[in-house]
Amino acid sequence: MKLIGHYLSPFTRRVGVSLHALGVPFELQFTSTVQTPEKVRMHNPLVRIPALVLDDGEALVESYAILDEIDQMVGPDRALVPPSGRQRRRVMQVTAIALASMDKQQWAFYERRFRPEEKVHQPWIDHNESQSLGGLRRLEELTAHAGSGWVAGTPRLSQADITTAVVVSFIMLIRPELKQQLPHLCRFTDRCEALPAFKSAPMPPSQPGRPGYVQLPG
Template sequence: MELIGMLDSPYVRRVAVTLHLLKQPFVHRPISVFSNFDSFRAINPVVKAPTLVCANGQVLMDSTLIIDHVETVAGRSLMPADPRARQRALRIVGLGLAVCEKAVQIVYERQLRPPEKLHAPWMERVKQQLDAACAQLEAELAARAPALEATTIDQAGVTSAVAWRFTQEMVPGDVDARSHPATARHARAAEGLEAFRAAPFA
């Protein structure tokens, strides 16, 4: 398998960490959707990161769908089997992905759009959504933090840690670590796991 995309994308990174946790061999090709657009398009005409080129040559995209495939190949899931535990994990994953989505929108607006073209009401709305997602994620992790061993961490633990690291690297002034101690604590511990170290934010 080949994973296409940069590890500064939270979506690419959650796939990479998952592949390492499930001990699935893969080649990472750090091709940017921006600076290497044509090279990326030659692999996936949609130019969407992450892209996974499967062993049979089939091209998949979207981190959640790629993870579904990887878990099928591995014969093991990072999602709990118990219905109630799975429901809570899905909520945390959803919040983590919302954090990623809104933080990415802010980054794109600031880095790709000329300052005079920024639409303040839209930016304020996205910031409110980011704040709400971070606050609810903090409440969930403060109530009960996900397991943090390499053999027990689930997708909720992976996605929330990846999402937090992305905010702190890319929009640190928008998400104050002091206001989210449980999330920050969880992410620090997760970053120490071998699977996270093997797929560093970069």
Template sequence: MKLVGMLDSPFVRRTFISARMLGVPFEHQSLSVFRNFVEFHAINPLVKAPTLVLDDGGVMVDSSLIIDWFERTATPGKSLLPADAARLQRCLQLTSWGLAAAEKSVQRYYETKVRPEEARSPDWIDRVTGQIRDTYALIDRHVGQDDWLCGDRPTQADITVAVAWRFTHHTAPGLVDDSDYPHLAGLAAQAEGLPAFRAADFT
């Protein structure tokens, strides 16, 4: 299988890290949906990252669906989701909040960096900025005493939340300060030290 997309995308990066942690073999092709549009279009006319090119040549998009496929095809016994029902609920809840933070951060990036300055909406920027901060504040309050968000090992919640946090810092330096979300900042730093995260590093 081949994973196509840039690692500075939170959705590509969470997919890459998930595959590595699940032991799913794949090749990574780093293509930008902007700079490499023609080449990306030849692989997938949707030009959507991440794109997973399956062994039979078919393509799949959407990070959550691709990760679900990895979960179903990983080595038996390997999973990034807790088996316990209560912990699974918590994991999915926190994963959804991490996805929300990533989505709002992407929206803010497009509005402030991609859209022409004269067409930008200050009201929209203020709104998504508030949503980003509120989401991280919510996550910060739910970081518990365990090593990770849902127990003693990293799960999909840790991956998604940490990836979103790094993306926000990368695209909007100073927007969220570690001192305002100390528990979340500590969790993200711990995650970034994992081999799968280091393999998905970007500048």
């Protein structure tokens, strides 16, 4: 299998970490929507990363749908989202909050990244950032409550832990000033980042003196 994308993308990285956590073999094929859009389009008509190309050539898109298929591949006993009941609901909900926090941060980030300076609308950035912060504060409460356990209260690592930690690592790269407000969430993220599955799918380092600026290879 080939994972199309790169690990600065939290959506790609949560798939990479999940594959490593489950021991499913794959190859990361570095592809960027900005630098190599045609290579992305070959696998995803929306020209977004990630895509997962299966061994028979079929390409899957959208991280939630890719992760659902990976859970199907490994079966209900190993799946990162529990198959049913209260634990499934909690894992789905925590994952949804983490992912929505990322979506809103991305909307704010893209406003500055893709619009000419004179067309950037600061109130829209503020609106999205405050929605994202709402989600992050909820995750802060959940990780404070979880202590040394997992964020959704599961007995082992779940998709809620992977998505939360991957999202928080990315957000702290672009908004390091938030760290002070979210101490439990940052500690939880550090704990996850120390796990082999996270280390095997590392986020590219930020350039010194330019937080959030990462030179993509290729």
